[in-house]
Amino acid sequence: MNITVLCGGVGAARFVKALLAVEPGVTVSAVVNTGDDTELHGLHISPDIDTVIYTVAGAIDPERGWGLRDESWTAMRSLERYSQVRPSDSSAAPTWFNLGDQDLATHFYRTARLGEGASLCEVTAEIAQAWSLPIKVVPMTNDRVRTRVRLRDSDSVIDFQEYFVKHRHSLAVSEVTFEGAESAAFVGNAELEGSDLVVIAPSNPIVSIGPIRAISGVDERLAARRDSVVAISPIIAGAALKGPADRMLSELGLKSSVVGVAELYASICGTLIIDSADADLASAVEATGMRCIVTNTIMGKPESDHALIQAVLGVVS
Amino acid sequence: MNITVLCGGVGAARFVKALLAVEPGVTVSAVVNTGDDTELHGLHISPDIDTVIYTVAGAIDPERGWGLRDESWTAMRSLERYSQVRPSDSSAAPTWFNLGDQDLATHFYRTARLGEGASLCEVTAEIAQAWSLPIKVVPMTNDRVRTRVRLRDSDSVIDFQEYFVKHRHSLAVSEVTFEGAESAAFVGNAELEGSDLVVIAPSNPIVSIGPIRAISGVDERLAARRDSVVAISPIIAGAALKGPADRMLSELGLKSSVVGVAELYASICGTLIIDSADADLASAVEATGMRCIVTNTIMGKPESDHALIQAVLGVVS
Numbered sequence: 112m113n114i115t116v117l118c119g120g121v122g123a124a125r126f127v128k129a130l131l132a133v134e135p136g137v138t139v140s141a142v143v144n145t146g147d148d149t150e151l152h153g154l155h156i157s158p159d160i161d162t163v164i165y166t167v168a169g170a171i172d173p174e175r176g177w178g179l180r181d182e183s184w185t186a187m188r189s190l191e192r193y194s195q196v197r198p199s200d201s202s203a204a205p206t207w208f209n210l211g212d213q214d215l216a217t218h219f220y221r222t223a224r225l226g227e228g229a230s231l232c233e234v235t236a237e238i239a240q241a242w243s244l245p246i247k248v249v250p251m252t253n254d255r256v257r258t259r260v261r262l263r264d265s266d267s268v269i270d271f272q273e274y275f276v277k278h279r280h281s282l283a284v285s286e287v288t289f290e291g292a293e294s295a296a297f298v299g300n301a302e303l304e305g306s307d308l309v310v311i312a313p314s315n316p317i318v319s320i321g322p323i324r325a326i327s328g329v330d331e332r333l334a335a336r337r338d339s340v341v342a343i344s345p346i347i348a349g350a351a352l353k354g355p356a357d358r359m360l361s362e363l364g365l366k367s368s369v370v371g372v373a374e375l376y377a378s379i380c381g382t383l384i385i386d387s388a389d390a391d392l393a394s395a396v397e398a399t400g401m402r403c404i405v406t407n408t409i410m411g412k413p414e415s416d417h418a419l420i421q422a423v424l425g426v427v428s
Numbered sequence: 429m430n431i432t433v434l435c436g437g438v439g440a441a442r443f444v445k446a447l448l449a450v451e452p453g454v455t456v457s458a459v460v461n462t463g464d465d466t467e468l469h470g471l472h473i474s475p476d477i478d479t480v481i482y483t484v485a486g487a488i489d490p491e492r493g494w495g496l497r498d499e500s501w502t503a504m505r506s507l508e509r510y511s512q513v514r515p516s517d518s519s520a521a522p523t524w525f526n527l528g529d530q531d532l533a534t535h536f537y538r539t540a541r542l543g544e545g546a547s548l549c550e551v552t553a554e555i556a557q558a559w560s561l562p563i564k565v566v567p568m569t570n571d572r573v574r575t576r577v578r579l580r581d582s583d584s585v586i587d588f589q590e591y592f593v594k595h596r597h598s599l600a601v602s603e604v605t606f607e608g609a610e611s612a613a614f615v616g617n618a619e620l621e622g623s624d625l626v627v628i629a630p631s632n633p634i635v636s637i638g639p640i641r642a643i644s645g646v647d648e649r650l651a652a653r654r655d656s657v658v659a660i661s662p663i664i665a666g667a668a669l670k671g672p673a674d675r676m677l678s679e680l681g682l683k684s685s686v687v688g689v690a691e692l693y694a695s696i697c698g699t700l701i702i703d704s705a706d707a708d709l710a711s712a713v714e715a716t717g718m719r720c721i722v723t724n725t726i727m728g729k730p731e732s733d734h735a736l737i738q739a740v741l742g743v744v745s
Contacts, residue, residue, distance in 0.1 A: 151536075151540070152470075152471070152535075152536035152537075152539050152540050153469075153470040153471050153472070153536075153539035153540065153543060154469070154470050154471075155470070183500065183502050183529070185500050185502065185529035185530055186503065186529045186530070186532040186533055186536070187533075189529070189530040189531075189532070189533035189534075190533040190536055190537065192533065192558045192559075193533060193534075193536075193537040193554070193555070193558050195558065196554045196555075196557045196558040197537070197541070197554065198546075198554075201541065201544055201546070202544075203537060203540035203541045203543075203544055203546075204533070204536045204537040204540045204541075212500070212502035212503045212506070212529045213502055213503070213506040214506075215503040215506070215532065216503055216504075216506035216507040216509065216510060216521070217506075217510075218469075219468075219469035219470075219503070219507055219510075219521045220469075220507065220510040220514070220520060220521040222469050222470035223468070223469050223470065223520035223521040224514070224518065224520045224521075226470060226520075227518055227519075227520055229515075229518070229520075237510070237513045237514065237515075238510070238513075240513045241509045241510050241512065241513040242509075
């Protein structure tokens with residue numbers, strides 16, 4: 112079976128890893144959000160792509176959920192010397208975005224290849240190959256798309272990583288936009304067309320899946336094959352396992368529940384898988400026009416992973 | 429006394445350090461070659477500036493003569509993974525140019541500040557300040573100048589660092605050019621004008637001092653004050669202490685001796701200091717029109733450093 116997974120970072124990466132563990136025979140393509148890519152110190156950073164690759168390779172730091180295990184931080188520590196001399200109107204060489212010494216090699220390679228004219232798609236395939244990945248990893252686009260966040264209190268608009276990392280997603284958001292998405296070309300068309308099943312991973316629907324959907328044509332393609340698209344709710348009992356998805360839904364006037372997720376996905380996705388903790392909301396999910404499957408959606412234990420993956424695959428078999 | 433030193437890398441850095449050790453009261457400006465600057469992995473690398481700053485700060489690795497002491501190499505080691513997957517027509521993320529983990533912070537800061545629109549001059553001053561340097565460090569220009577080397581056997585032209593580091597300066601050179609020098613603006617004018625003495629450091633006359641002299645107006649300014657310009661020969665008994673200066677002089681049809689150095693500098697510099705090992709060539713040096721001072725020019729021992737520095741200062745006192 113060919114499965115294409117629309118991915119953000121940690122939640123998606125864990126889902127893909129669980130999928131491969133439970134059903135090693137499936138062919139997987141991960142189409143990954145690049146809206147939170149950023150440039151730091153001249154380097155091109157693609158956080159979600161790296162999280163997917165490192166996780167599937169078994170190299171991710173399991174505690175942090177991002178970056179490499181057994182990492183050292185010498186370069187970043189050394190950068191503190193310069194924070195003290197930079198002019199007050201400069202934000203050069205920030206230390207709030209931590210990059211491990213091993214991890215830097217990935218950013219060096221990506222930046223150098225992009226500088227040579229390679230596409231992000233090509234570079235991503237090479238990086239995945241370097242990690243001997245058993246899946247295809249595709250950035251959502253080769254073009255520049257940047258997720259921007261408007262803060263409720265100051266009404267200022269900042270880059271996603273500034274919101275997410277520097278401010279630890281603690282500020283209320285009034286709007287999320289995807290700069291460049293309208294003119295960006297989606298590069299996952301072949302993956303969508305060649306797949307028996309499309310999975311919307313349990314990622315933040317606004318800032319992880321949102322950028323992919325903001326590219327023109329993506330929603331239409333998904334809507335046209337809605338019955339073979341399944342999503343796993345990243346919201347369990349009203350809360351996100353990780354990250355600000357729950358607060359962000361509320362701040363944007365949406366329901367911070369599986370019903371809110373269903374309302375976002377109903378037009379493009381036939382089935383929503385929700386956690387047993389939300390079993391009482393199954394009929395409200397179905398009222399949005401989606402089929403609803405209730406199972407354990409928290410990954411990390413073989414038995415429950417097995418149940419989740421079987422539920423996912425069951426959508427088309 | 430105000431002293432301006434025209435600098436390459438290691439030899440110049442050691443001279444400045446000796447100068448400050450022997451005469452802590454002098455005011456020193458180092459005008460540094462940037463012809464061997466390079467871009468790697470998206471980072472702007474200024475090898476000679478960093479060697480001068482790290483050396484004067486006492487942070488240089490004394491064995492290697494470049495980079496920081498107690499350095500680690502995790503990022504570069506991690507890059508090897510990607511060397512194996514890069515396409516054959518790519519030279520992305522080379523591992524032949526080694527960058528230590530601590531050292532990377534300097535390149536991150538420089539790259540980020542340049543990206544914000546700061547000049548190399550401003551960034552260099554900030555980096556020097558971060559290392560609490562007691563001297564002023566000035567890049568020869570804010571503009572892009574690149575030293576290029578034509579190889580005798582293949583007649584191909586390559587970047588200086590490729591010649592110097594990748595090929596370990598083992599290939600014969602038929603020509604050295606300084607791309608961009610003609611249109612570059614010299615930024616050391618104030619330092620030249622404000623100095624009682626200009627010292628041409630014991631650096632490679634072709635590829636370290638050559639790029640500075642290739643900028644329009646520099647030779648004229650030096651020639652006009654020739655009596656207060658002193659050079660220290662980087663060639664001792666026909667050989668360079670470090671690097672390819674001796675072979676390079678021969679390959680370019682020049683004399684690989686203090687006389688060859690004198691012939692290169694006679695028009696811009698009143699005095700050449702040569703090592704005692706070359707005492708028999710003093711009259712040949714003077715035949716070029718320069719005054720010649722013979723002393724121990726090998727730095728690193730307090731007594732001989734003292735003699736060298738006194739000889740240098742004696743030129744104008």
